[in-house]
Amino acid sequence: DTEVTQTPKHLVMGMTNKKSLKCEQHMGHRAMYWYKQKAKKPPELMFVYSYEKLSINESVPSRFSPECPNSSLLNLHLHALQPEDSALYLCASSQSAGSIHTIYFGEGSWLTVV
Amino acid sequence: GENVEQHPSTLSVQEGDSAVIKCTYSDSASNYFPWYKQELGKRPQLIIDIRSNVGEKKDQRIAVTLNKTAKHFSLHITETQPEDSAVYFCAASSDRGSTLGRLYFGRGTQLTVWP
Numbered sequence: 001d002t003e004v005t006q007t008p009k010h011l012v013m014g015m016t017n018k019k020s021l022k023c024e025q026h027m028g029h030r031a032m033y034w035y036k037q038k039a040k041k042p043p044e045l046m047f048v049y050s051y052e053k054l055s056i057n058e059s060v061p062s063r064f065s066p067e068c069p070n071s072s073l074l075n076l077h078l079h080a081l082q083p084e085d086s087a088l089y090l091c092a093s094s095q096s097a098g099s100i101h102t103i104y105f106g107e108g109s110w111l112t113v114v
Numbered sequence: 115g116e117n118v119e120q121h122p123s124t125l126s127v128q129e130g131d132s133a134v135i136k137c138t139y140s141d142s143a144s145n146y147f148p149w150y151k152q153e154l155g156k157r158p159q160l161i162i163d164i165r166s167n168v169g170e171k172k173d174q175r176i177a178v179t180l181n182k183t184a185k186h187f188s189l190h191i192t193e194t195q196p197e198d199s200a201v202y203f204c205a206a207s208s209d210r211g212s213t214l215g216r217l218y219f220g221r222g223t224q225l226t227v228w229p
Contacts, residue, residue: 040201040222041221042220042221042222043158043217043219048216056216090157090158100146100165100208100209102160102163103148103160103217104160105150105157105158105159107156107157108157
C-alpha cells in the first residue's frame with residue numbers, strides 16, 4: 001500500500017481564518033514532506049520532517065506552520081494567508097530523508113484564499 | 115544547489131508514435147533521478163526512476179536512460195496512447211550534502227497524444 005491520505009481535498013478560507021491541512025501515511029515512512037504546487041508549475045518543497053523532527057524549512061513564511069504529532073501524521077496550520085497562497089498543497093512521504101528513497105505524493109489539498 | 119532543465123515544454127505526438135523528454139542536471143553529486151506523471155487535477159505519480167549506478171531502465175513501454183558524464187537523462191515512451199497525455203516532471207536528488215532530502219524538479223513537459 002503506497003497511500004498518502006490528505007484532508008480536506010478542497011478548502012476555501014478567508015485571509016483572517018485559521019485552518020489546518022492534514023496528512024496521514026501508514027507505510028512506516030520516517031520522512032514526510034509538504035510541497036506547494038501552482039498551476040502548470042512543478043511542486044516546490046516547503047518543509048521536510050525526518051523522524052518527526054523538522055529538518056528542512058525552505059524559508060517558508062510563518063503564516064504556514066507545520067507540525068508532526070507522530071510518525072504517521074503531518075499537519076500544516078494556516079493563518080492569515082494571502083490570495084497568492086492559493087495552490088495545491090501536496091503531502092508526501094518516503095522511507096527516510098537520509099538516503100535515496102522514492103517519494104510518494106498524496107492527492108493534495110486544493111486551497112483557495114479569498 | 116541543483117538546477118534541472120527539462121525540454122521540450124510541450125510535445126504533441128500521434129498515437130502509436132514514440133515520445134522523448136530530456137533533462138539535464140548541474141550537480142554531479144545527484145545520484146537519483148525519478149520521473150513523475152501528473153494528470154490534470156491529480157497528484158504526481160512516480161512512473162520510473164533510475165539511480166546513478168545504472169545506465170538504462172525499462173518498464174514495459176517506458177524507459178529511462180542516464181548519461182552521468184554529460185549529466186543528462188531522458189524518458190522514452192513507445193507506442194504512445196491517449197492515456198499517456200499528462201504533464202511529465204523529471205527530478206534529481208542526492209543522498210549527501212546540502213541537497214539531502216530535496217527533490218529538484220524540472221519545469222515539466224505537457225505531452226499530448228492524439229488519437
